[in-house]
Amino acid sequence: MTPDDRDAALPGLARAAARKSGAAARARRAKQAAAAVEPAAVDPVARVLVDLPLAHLDRTFDYTVPASMADQAVPGARVKVRFAGQDVDGFVVERAAESDHGGRLTSLRRVVSAEPVLTPAIATLCRRIAERYAGVSADVRRLAVPPRHATTEKQPSPPAPPLESRPLGGEEPWAAYPAGAAFRHHLRTGGAPRAVWSAAPGEDWPRRLAELAEATRDSSRGTVICVPDHRDVARVDAALTDLMGPDHHVTLQAEAGPGPRYRDFLMVSRGARRIVVGTRSAAFAPVHDLGLVVIWDDGDDLHAEPRAPYPHTREVLLERAEIEGCAALVGGFSRSVEADRLLQTGWAKEISAPRPTVRDRALIGVAGAGDRRDPYAGAARVPREAHDAVRWGLERGPVLVQTPRAGYVLRLACDRCRTPALCSACTGPLQLTGPTTPPRCRWCATEVPGWVCAECGGHGLRAPVIGDARTADELGRAFAPVPVVTSSGDRIRAEVDAERRIVVATPGAEPVAAEGYAVVVLLDTWLLLARDSMRAAEEALRRWSNAVALLRPGGRALAVGEPATPALQALVRWDQAGFAGRESEERREARLPPATLVATLRAAPGALDDALTLLDLPDDADVLGPLAPLPGAVDEDERAVLRVPRAHGAALSAALAELQRVRSARKLDPVRIQVDPMEI
Known part of the structure; x- marks a missing residue:
């Protein structure tokens, strides 16, 4: 370096030296301040759960309680502490007389709030839930304790009004x-x-x-x-x-x-x-x-x-x-x-x-898709029995019609060869959004008014999957002038009055009638059963049962589908308990939940291989995978499924938690772990 270059660099070197000197001075002042803190006279040690989503730091850390904070740093209070060179949030979970740590303890930075919002029972619950699901207790505490609202916290909570004395009566x-x-x-x-x-x-x-x-x-x-x-x-x-x-x-x-x-x-x-x-x-x-x-x-x-x-x-x-x-x-x-x-x-x-009580409350039947008495109605989506049931119900009050899909016509196909109608621009499925609109692609929204079947050259379209809007149109024409309302998607009704009307709703969006429905009709039951899910039949029966339960005493329900379907038979007999027992036995034989505990791991291909190598599984554990993502899937992560008998579920959760701690400490690529998911 020439003298001129050295002279030019002096201001920069001086600034760097000043910054270094300033940092050293701040560190000295911090140490002096920590040394000068007078600890609390009683229980001067606070055990703190720091709010960090890192598995290897998921434990308590000891801090000194300054005398000025002795009354505020109570168990359950929110505090700020110094951790890894930065201020982080935490909760005091315990006060103690001494610490197992041999060195000098850092003092609490400040008490954010003396309000004890994390009780010992909830802290224990968060820890156990984190252990069961191989997670971090800080993530569970975020679910348990809402964010602080300082203005609200300053206001007192009014007590409940006095209890009125009243006779206990019978049961x-x-x-x-x-x-x-x-x-x-x-x-x-x-x-x-x-x-x-x-x-x-x-x-x-x-x-x-x-x-x-x-x-x-x-x-x-x-x-x-x-x-x-x-x-x-x-x-x-x-x-x-x-x-x-x-x-x-x-x-x-x-x-x-x-x-x-x-x-x-x-x-x-x-x-x-x-x-x-x-x-x-x-x-x-x-x-x-x-x-x-x-x-x-x-x-x-x-x-x-x-x-x-x-x-x-x-x-x-x-x-x-x-x-x-x-x-x-x-x-x-x-x-x-x-x-x-x-x-x-x-x-x-x-x-x-008991069975007599169930029979008195509802009469449930099943009708096939198509009226056997009418050979020309064999392909009808709504059979004559369903029309008769709706007509009978409208004489007595509101009628509920459940259909599995929202929208108008969600799928279209050639009416001659049944080939699905696809968009020529992106090969997406075509749909109808209304009675007068041309076919439109569900993916790119391209309208296709002059569609021609690529297989047979036909121009006609049929609707294999119909939504609630189209169902409401059909029923409105069939039972005019009875009003028809829909409940689905972002237009869900909470309740309807007792006036005669037809309510078309998707599963889970059924409004409650003021005095109950006179009739409930379940359409397209095959569609719920056709879901690609281990729980398809169980979920279908649950949704049907919730709809039928909205009947008034003495009401009637009719399901349109194959009468021999086990789930429909369980609905007709109102034997959900028997169906659950048979489903449990079948899953036990197939080694599926809940007889076994299942965990899924998702990560990039290399990270998933490393995780499976580090994982110390129980001897009777099964590893299914790794499974590559499906073609065209947005998520490019691979997936592995782990399975153990339910009795050894705690051992699997412990092994997965230890894996997360090791990967967190080594700063390896993340692995998403889900223990006991609803869907595998």
């Missing part, structure tokens, strides 16, 4: 279920029974659940009720208000917004409310003196958390029942194979209505 509300009266009595006397409830058709299930919450409240305990969506929350909310009056419970759901949601959460954590109803996140509500946890319709996939570590609400509530020693109820009109397993293992008892 008439549950008289239709012989075991239900005993279950309610145990709740009222402080017991912790566990049951699987199969509701009868037409049952006012929100009212029944509200009665169980009331019985639990009579023993000075709390209740958590988890339902699939906000419409169900509104129904249970109304039932609780009608039975006990306002301000005795809260609803927890994401749609409420950050402020109201945190306000309701604080009312629960402060003990001002002991009855909670909500969706997935309500399973973690810190209810004081918890006496009962309830999940309704546990087979609904809305109960499966879409965020890591993907816990299911049913498993969260059952784990919580074990931790807190409270009662548990798994209810629904249908029965999942997981609920059936709870009965088979003896973990729970059955609550169901």
Whole structure:
């Protein structure tokens, strides 16, 4: 370097030296400040769970509690701590007199909030759920504790109004279920029974659940009720208000917004409310003196958390029942194979209505697609029996027609050779969006007014798959001038009045009729059964049962499909319990869940191979894969499926958790692990 170059570089070197000197000075000041902190006189050590999504750091770390923070740094409080050179959030879970760490402890940076929002029971629940699903407890805590809303936190939580004295009376509300009266009595006397409830058709299930919450409240305990969506929350909310009056419970759901949601959460954590109803996140509500946890319709996939570590609400509530020693109820009109397993293992008892009660509440039949009395109607989608049922129902009130697909005509095919009609530009499927619109591609939206079949040259089109809009058009013409309304997609109706009308709805979007439906018709039952899923038949029966359950007492239901189908036969007999038992036995023979515990691993090809090499599996584990992505799939990751007997599920979860810790510590490519997924 020449003298001129050295002179030119001096300002830059000086700035670098100044920065280095400044950093050293700041480090010295930080050490001096840490050394000068006076620790708390009592329990000067705080064990903190840092909010980091890194598996190898998923444990508590010890920090010194300054004397100035001694009263605020209580277990459950939010704090800021110094970790790896940066300030991170965390929760104090314990105060101790001394630490196992031999060196000097860093002090807490500050107490963000002295509000104890993470109770010991919920902290234990988060840890166990993370262990079961091979995840990180920080991810579970984000599901359990909502973000802080400082303005709301400063406001006091008003206490619940005083309980009105009233006679206990008998057990008439549950008289239709012989075991239900005993279950309610145990709740009222402080017991912790566990049951699987199969509701009868037409049952006012929100009212029944509200009665169980009331019985639990009579023993000075709390209740958590988890339902699939906000419409169900509104129904249970109304039932609780009608039975006990306002301000005795809260609803927890994401749609409420950050402020109201945190306000309701604080009312629960402060003990001002002991009855909670909500969706997935309500399973973690810190209810004081918890006496009962309830999940309704546990087979609904809305109960499966879409965020890591993907816990299911049913498993969260059952784990919580074990931790807190409270009662548990798994209810629904249908029965999942997981609920059936709870009965088979003896973990729970059955609550169901006797056969005469079921027969008195609903008459269910099956009609083939096409009227056997009319040879020209053999290909009819809506047979004569369905038209007769709709006509009979309209004389008595509203009629519900369930069709599996939303839209108008979702698929088109040549009416001569049945070849699917495809777009010439992108080979996407053609559809109709209305009665007067030309065929349009579902992928690129190209209109094809002059379509010609590439196989036979035909110009005619037929509709093998019809949506709710086309169904409403057909029924509107057949039963004019009766009004026809639809409920599907983003236009879901919560309820309809008792006036005579036809309601066409997709599964899960059926509105509740004020006095129940006179008739329920299930169209295109084959379409639900044709889904490429291990749970296709179970899910179809669940959706049909939920629709039939909307009947008024003495109503009628008709399913259009093949009468010999086992799922339809179970619906006609209202024998969802028997169907779940047979399904469980078939899965046990095939080594499928719930008889086995299954985990899926997804990652880039190289990362997945490395993960399988590092994984220390139990001796009886099966490895299926790696499986390459399907041609044309957006996701290019490979997939592997691991399977072990249910008794060794904890060992598989532990092995997967250790794999995540090793990969996190080594900073290897991520691997997405999903334990016990609803779909394999």
